[in-house]
Amino acid sequence: MASSRLERIGTILTRVEGLMKHGGIKPDDRPLWFDVYRAFPPITEPKFARPKPEIKPIRQILYKEDIIRAEFHSMGHGTGAVNMLIPGGETQTKRLLHQYEKLKSEGVPEEELIQKSAAIVESDRQEAIAARSSKIVAKNPESATAKVLAEADLKNIFEEK
Incomplete structure (x- = not known):
């Protein structure tokens, strides 16, 4: 398992959905975040191959x-x-x-x-x-x-x- 690259295939949501579909996880045993994630999906899909975001300098806020x-x-x-x-x-x-x-x-x-x-x-x-x-x-x-x-x-x- 040390050489597994499965984390690079799909997202955490698709992997949990696959486990539930094929009986690896019972619907009652799904993670707490699963329903929240489906109700409020992220704007950008959290994929492994996603390019890094542009680094913007942090603006100093002084009063x-x-x-x-x-x-x-x-x-x-x-x-x-x-x-x-x-x-x-x-x-x-x-x-x-x-x-x-x-x-x-x-x-x-x-x-x-x-x-x-x-x-x-x-x-x-x-x-x-x-x-x-x-x-x-x-x-x-x-x-x-x-x-x-x-x-x-x-x-x-x-x-x-």
């Missing part, structure tokens, strides 16, 4: 925001975690673009836009982190878990006392 994003990420910003469970949650990059447009409309010079936008987004992120950490409040402040959480210092968690 104005892509340049801003590239500069922002090259400065080391925008790599924060994103909670995918929150629909409509904004990434740092999206917040930067909003700040960038806002500052640009206010007339901030072009060379300072990225730095100022990044600084604003970073300060907003720090405030959000501080607000989230201060929101951790136990339901029962006298429980053992609440006492442990109150004494927990995550920055120095691995230091011995």
Whole structure:
């Protein structure tokens, strides 16, 4: 079978049809794709001897925001975690673009836009982190878990006392 050239004769559809016609495959055991293939045949028949398609160069698609994003990420910003469970949650990059447009409309010079936008987004992120950490409040402040959480210092968690 190693020297078989049968894959060059016909298409996969004609071979499966032949197997079904001659009893090699029962109609109930036909592949899942068979009915879909018959209902929606390809525009170009997938034959082995088909000539190779013309290779066209891929056109670059760049938006104005892509340049801003590239500069922002090259400065080391925008790599924060994103909670995918929150629909409509904004990434740092999206917040930067909003700040960038806002500052640009206010007339901030072009060379300072990225730095100022990044600084604003970073300060907003720090405030959000501080607000989230201060929101951790136990339901029962006298429980053992609440006492442990109150004494927990995550920055120095691995230091011995």
